[in-house]
Amino acid sequence: MADATVDENPAGPEVEPEPERRHGALVTESRGDVVLHPSRHEVVDLVRTLRDDEGYWMCLDVCGVDYLGYGAPRALPVGAGPERFEVVYLLINHRDRTRLRIRVQVPEHDAVVPTMFEVHPGTEAPEREVFDMFGIAFAGHPDLTRILMPEDWDGHPLRKDYGIGAIPVQCKGVETQP
Amino acid sequence: MSTVQTSEGAQEMVFSRKGMGADELLRELGSVLRMSEADAQTSAPPDGDEAETMIINMGPQHPSTHGVLRLMLELDGETVVRSKPIIGYLHTGMEKTAEDLTFLQGPTNVTRMDYASPLFNVLVVTAATEKLLGITDDIPERATWIRMLLCELNRMSSHLLFLATNGLDMGATSVMIYGWREREQVLRIFEKITGLRMNHNFIRPGGVAADLPDGWYDDILALCDAVEPRLEEYDTLMTGQPMWRDRFQGVGVINAQEVYALGATGPILRSTGVAWDLRRDEPYLAYDQVDFDVVVGSYGDAFDRFAIRLNEIRESIRIVRQVIDAMPAGDYRIQDKKVTPPPRARIDESMEALIHHFKIFTEGFKVPAGEAYASVESPRGELGCYIVADGGAKPWRVHVRGPSFINLQTLPHMMHGGLIADAVVSISSVDPIMGEVDR
Numbered sequence: 001m002a003d004a005t006v007d008e009n010p011a012g013p014e015v016e017p018e019p020e021r022r023h024g025a026l027v028t029e030s031r032g033d034v035v036l037h038p039s040r041h042e043v044v045d046l047v048r049t050l051r052d053d054e055g056y057w058m059c060l061d062v063c064g065v066d067y068l069g070y071g072a073p074r075a076l077p078v079g080a081g082p083e084r085f086e087v088v089y090l091l092i093n094h095r096d097r098t099r100l101r102i103r104v105q106v107p108e109h110d111a112v113v114p115t116m117f118e119v120h121p122g123t124e125a126p127e128r129e130v131f132d133m134f135g136i137a138f139a140g141h142p143d144l145t146r147i148l149m150p151e152d153w154d155g156h157p158l159r160k161d162y163g164i165g166a167i168p169v170q171c172k173g174v175e176t177q178p
Numbered sequence: 179m180s181t182v183q184t185s186e187g188a189q190e191m192v193f194s195r196k197g198m199g200a201d202e203l204l205r206e207l208g209s210v211l212r213m214s215e216a217d218a219q220t221s222a223p224p225d226g227d228e229a230e231t232m233i234i235n236m237g238p239q240h241p242s243t244h245g246v247l248r249l250m251l252e253l254d255g256e257t258v259v260r261s262k263p264i265i266g267y268l269h270t271g272m273e274k275t276a277e278d279l280t281f282l283q284g285p286t287n288v289t290r291m292d293y294a295s296p297l298f299n300v301l302v303v304t305a306a307t308e309k310l311l312g313i314t315d316d317i318p319e320r321a322t323w324i325r326m327l328l329c330e331l332n333r334m335s336s337h338l339l340f341l342a343t344n345g346l347d348m349g350a351t352s353v354m355i356y357g358w359r360e361r362e363q364v365l366r367i368f369e370k371i372t373g374l375r376m377n378h379n380f381i382r383p384g385g386v387a388a389d390l391p392d393g394w395y396d397d398i399l400a401l402c403d404a405v406e407p408r409l410e411e412y413d414t415l416m417t418g419q420p421m422w423r424d425r426f427q428g429v430g431v432i433n434a435q436e437v438y439a440l441g442a443t444g445p446i447l448r449s450t451g452v453a454w455d456l457r458r459d460e461p462y463l464a465y466d467q468v469d470f471d472v473v474v475g476s477y478g479d480a481f482d483r484f485a486i487r488l489n490e491i492r493e494s495i496r497i498v499r500q501v502i503d504a505m506p507a508g509d510y511r512i513q514d515k516k517v518t519p520p521p522r523a524r525i526d527e528s529m530e531a532l533i534h535h536f537k538i539f540t541e542g543f544k545v546p547a548g549e550a551y552a553s554v555e556s557p558r559g560e561l562g563c564y565i566v567a568d569g570g571a572k573p574w575r576v577h578v579r580g581p582s583f584i585n586l587q588t589l590p591h592m593m594h595g596g597l598i599a600d601a602v603v604s605i606s607s608v609d610p611i612m613g614e615v616d617r
Contacts, residue, residue, distance in 0.1 A: 060441055060560060065566055065574075090579070094452070094459075121440055
């Protein structure tokens, strides 16, 4: 369809350039860093391709972000619909000395992402941390249990709708705010 | 399993993986870290099996677990078969706390993470904030070099602490006392420069908190002159000793491929022969203007990691000597009223200065929306900070990539098939700081 439009109106200045893609994932730049925006179904294959073909041998980190109530516009390309949660992967290529950031949108009603464990076993602990702190499940993770909080803890502390909490103060006439 | 005849009958001497299925082998090599409790139950050998193993807990109050690390060890006799680090005992929700603090208060919060090298935590959060503000290139040269000076001194104190605790874990008490003694000298310099021995909060967005005090040059030079010959003493005391070498060499071996897969950085990565140091490979501050070597090992064992840290102290001294000689004159923080408070003298004469001062310390400064990741080479590996800002004075999300947290994943690999007594060596050689692991 896009090609047909170009043919009919070759001098049209309104034609939007095809968004840049890398292995099928949308690419943006953020303060000098390259950011990829695959869907959560594509992310494992994308990271595997990057590892095998482009030399991104190490996954440095996995972290979660909760955008519930985020006031500012999100720097996301068209096509990567903003969702409440985001899982961020950091990859590094030691040979070329380049880094990649991968931002994956995760909907609130179905907060599941396939695990990266098969590609980078080192994501085991960080994925558990994201699960513990945000309640985002990683499908296929070998040991998806709480890592920092106690096993019987209720809720996921780094979610924005989780209160900061307070310890009851044993003073007369003082009410502890939740 | 191969058996060896001894005076006490046949003994199984070598742990053999022959005759194991692929699943079993994968589980073995990957250690219990990848296995849930339920899986462990089902794959446990049936009762009465000859090869019955024993599960014991080491820590969280064990003296050699560097704080509150707990290890579940599955033992076959004295051999560690599988292990699982259990963490979270020091979790204080610092990342949650950070969301409620301004960008200026943020560094104070994170100094408590890696308490052996607090200046690196402050630096990385500051670097990420400055990246968001877009002032990375505007930081005065003197501030950059002061930061570099403090970080290298901090690397020295952190590695000296490693030597002390490493010695303590091995029962080498004199090494422990020496390590503390030298570290104390570095901390005294910190106290003179920043006002505090630990938790300095000295590096702030826009520069550093204060200029260097009078006499800093002579003090730091004296420190370098004092520590350098003592490192030679350490070489005599430890590196050259056959007993020390026997205790460390070949213990906790890990190869480069495993380290890449597990994401470990710092001395663990370098001990396998990979020359990767962010100071050289992705220079930040002014590391491209100083001369130093990246120390690498060749066997990936505990001895390599010990030797790397010992020699990194030498490299740090080398950098410190260059930094103090090349210390540029000028301002120690950026003159941007919106980011740094005005000079104290201005407050007495200018109403605007007073307002800016007040606003910065109450409301904080606003940071443009977006996200940024900054990383530095801490004594333990890549320390990273990912900040998401929403345009306000408080960060939306602060995530710190603690190197110790990721490095701990290598422990089951290092300890696998080794003796339980060597487990202590492996833990010590990873040099985890639990404050940073649990955050």
